[in-house]
Amino acid sequence: MEYKVTTPFTDELIEKLHAGDRLLISGVIYTGRDAAHKRLVALVDKGELLPIDVKGQVIYFVGPTPAKPGEVIGSAGPTTSGRMDAYSPKLLDLGLKGMIGKGSRNDAVKEALKRNKAVYLGATGGAGALLSRRIVAAKVVAYEELGPEAIRELEVEDFPVVVINDMYGGDLYVEGRKQYERGVDS
Amino acid sequence: MRELDVARITEAVAKLAVDACTYLGDDVVAFFEKAAESEESETGKDILGQLLENARLARDTNMPLCQDTGLAVVFLEIGQDVHLVGGDLEAAVNEGVRKGYGEGYLRKSAVADPIGARVNTGDNTPAMLHTRIVPGEKVKIVVAPKGGGAENMSAIGMLKPSQGRQGAIDFIVDTVSKAGPNPCPPIIVGVGLGGTFEKAAYMAKHSLTREVGSTNPDPRLAQLEDEIEKRCNALGIGPAGLGGITSVIDVFIEELPAHIASMPVAVNVQCHSARHKEAVL
Numbered sequence: 088m089e090y091k092v093t094t095p096f097t098d099e100l101i102e103k104l105h106a107g108d109r110l111l112i113s114g115v116i117y118t119g120r121d122a123a124h125k126r127l128v129a130l131v132d133k134g135e136l137l138p139i140d141v142k143g144q145v146i147y148f149v150g151p152t153p154a155k156p157g158e159v160i161g162s163a164g165p166t167t168s169g170r171m172d173a174y175s176p177k178l179l180d181l182g183l184k185g186m187i188g189k190g191s192r193n194d195a196v197k198e199a200l201k202r203n204k205a206v207y208l209g210a211t212g213g214a215g216a217l218l219s220r221r222i223v224a225a226k227v228v229a230y231e232e233l234g235p236e237a238i239r240e241l242e243v244e245d246f247p248v249v250v251i252n253d254m255y256g257g258d259l260y261v262e263g264r265k266q267y268e269r270g271v272d273s
Numbered sequence: 274m275r276e277l278d279v280a281r282i283t284e285a286v287a288k289l290a291v292d293a294c295t296y297l298g299d300d301v302v303a304f305f306e307k308a309a310e311s312e313e314s315e316t317g318k319d320i321l322g323q324l325l326e327n328a329r330l331a332r333d334t335n336m337p338l339c340q341d342t343g344l345a346v347v348f349l350e351i352g353q354d355v356h357l358v359g360g361d362l363e364a365a366v367n368e369g370v371r372k373g374y375g376e377g378y379l380r381k382s383a384v385a386d387p388i389g390a391r392v393n394t395g396d397n398t399p400a401m402l403h404t405r406i407v408p409g410e411k412v413k414i415v416v417a418p419k420g421g422g423a424e425n426m427s428a429i430g431m432l433k434p435s436q437g438r439q440g441a442i443d444f445i446v447d448t449v450s451k452a453g454p455n456p457c458p459p460i461i462v463g464v465g466l467g468g469t470f471e472k473a474a475y476m477a478k479h480s481l482t483r484e485v486g487s488t489n490p491d492p493r494l495a496q497l498e499d500e501i502e503k504r505c506n507a508l509g510i511g512p513a514g515l516g517g518i519t520s521v522i523d524v525f526i527e528e529l530p531a532h533i534a535s536m537p538v539a540v541n542v543q544c545h546s547a548r549h550k551e552a553v554l
Binding site for chain 1: 323326330331335378391422454455507546
């Protein structure tokens with residue numbers, strides 16, 4: 088299925104999404120990768136307030152190239168999500184509804200998606216120039232000193248992603264690969 | 274003896290870094306076009322179409338192909354009849370990286386104290402520099418920005434000689450299989466066979482500068498490359514890991530004799546944004 092969706096995400100939306108569905112996202116999403124996640128979760132562990140309210144929101148695992156004069160943002164494709172596995176469940180438990188990245192998630196993340204009604208979405212890795220065009224505004228909202236790893240608020244229009252992990256345990260990487268796996272004589 | 278000012282190396286490194294990150298090689302583009310025809314998965318075809326569009330956009334708008342503009346891997350082949358003047362060669366290469374990544378608006382992805390504070394060095398230095406002295410009076414420079422996602426899926430195995438050819442193939446295919454969707458497939462599989470621990474890894478990295486679609490001059494290795502490619506494509510990983518018959522762009526092997534006790538096999542994974550540019554001074 089293909090859906091045009093807007094952020095923030097609701098339980099009703101998440102309930103209708105299944106692995107393999109294609110989404111065009113519009114609205115505000117937040118960027119965050121390794122260093123920002125480490126800081127956010129340190130705050131969660133201390134019971135302190137986060138610089139962004141993650142409830143209902145979508146985090147995009149990306150560290151863009153610097154914007155040239157006149158550009159909104161530089162090249163901005165997804166980074167490998169597995170490095171955020173150690174942190175994501177805690178943010179999902181706080182109400183985070185979606186994550187955009189590339190590559191497989193571990194069982195703890197998949198369980199947290201089920202438990203919290205959330206989704207993991209894949210954007211095309213290595214298509215940073217293409218994806219950049221769907222970002223219409225960008226501003227740093229936290230941890231500016233982290234440079235490419237700062238938390239940015241992005242406004243996106245029809246940002247293309249595919250549902251990799253849904254709240255029912257579906258996994259597009261596993262299902263897609265199974266379909267084309269074949270034996271070879273060796 | 275020919276004199277060459279290292280400032281020219283700085284200039285070349287800076288330009289090659291920006292060009293490599295912006296202009297995808299014709300060999301890789303040609304592969305995407307061919308694979309978009311032959312791929313059986315509709316989703317896979319769509320992804321390959323996106324990669325072609327991305328390459329076109331990057332070229333036309335001077336935007337990096339990928340936000341991960343990598344650590345700057347630099348190979349220098351220095352003619353033994355060249356006298357480098359005007360400063361420290363390594364400093365000149367780093368200055369080229371600083372200039373290219375700064376003026377070219379490339380991402381700075383190098384962090385110092387890697388197991389501790391991980392503080393960004395701010396200018397993407399140091400270059401990952403490999404030098405070789407060769408006959409002649411030229412200097413060949415290859416700049417090959419290397420992203421972290423694919424690098425992280427690489428592996429080296431100090432295998433037992435008893436594991437033989439089949440054991441080596443299994444190790445390589447298993448590395449690709451475990452990497453799955455993470456390193457941005459379709460990938461190039463760079464392999465170093467034999468040598469010592471560090472030579473195997475170096476060969477695997479260096480092999481990635483070969484042209485996609487080129488045939489290994491050693492028929493024995495060419496046959497091995499084909500065999501590994503077939504096995505990898507049969508894994509079903511597909512473009513972006515969403516399933517399909519295009520998991521691998523190419524397999525490149527370099528080889529050296531090994532110690533009587535050793536059988537090193539290094540696998541360096543290269544994402545589909547296979548970036549390298551070269552110049553001869």
